[in-house]
Amino acid sequence: MSTTMMFWGYAAGFALIALFVGRLVAKNASLARRIDALQR
């Protein structure tokens, strides 16, 4: 029980970080598309 809860604590924390990074990557991709549209 104790080890399982520890695992879920770290897994949840790193999953939140992964979501944050994913959101940043998506935002950068969207900005790159807007730059392309401006340059056309």
Place this chain on the structure above:
Amino acid sequence: MSERTSSALGRPAAIACGALFLAGALLLLWGAMLYAPTEKVMGDVQRIFYFHVPSAANAMLGFVLAGVAGLAYLATRRSGWDEIGRAAVETGTLWATIVLVTGPIWARSAWGTWWTWEPRLTTSLITWLIFLGAMLVRKVSHNAEQSARLASVIAIVGVLNLPVVYLSVHWWRGNHPMIFKRGAEGALAPEMWTAFVAGMIGVTLMHVALLYAAWRTAQLEDAVSARERLAEHEENGR
């Protein structure tokens, strides 16, 4: 598009950020999983402490930076301060979310309940909601300058709330452990202190990498918006 605005994070900076983040994550995991001894009463779940407390410290760091940037923005109206504030609110909220998720997972095992309305938990939740508000206000407003002003004010209010969060365990007696009180019950063993310091450094390194990436993205976002407004103006002028 100028060199500065062609990408939020150039390749060398992206590699540096990735390396910094990885170094931080490995340091945290080494201290928490390999170096720290297993706590006798709580068992392995106590290792959440090495992630939870550094996350709380970094949430405060992000929020204080957001408050300072907000104050500077209101005083100068320079978009550079707003870009720093935006990035700091985002990373601060990320670490605060981690605190609010890892805390209940530990509490379920240690206290037998996911959540209790005790002072530290309640004030932490209020702070998280304040900074979430600072993020959301930018989503609902179409006026960038107005939303930047409002977000700055909310961030400053949030920072004023931070001492209440920190001192809540001293002002009102709750269940939350007080590890750093001199002579406190459950004070850390030397190996646990080393693991804790490793966690603090590790999470801070991860925070620096994420904050830099978020800040550069905010800069690029502003530059693209400015170019789009200019292009629209030129289009309308024809």
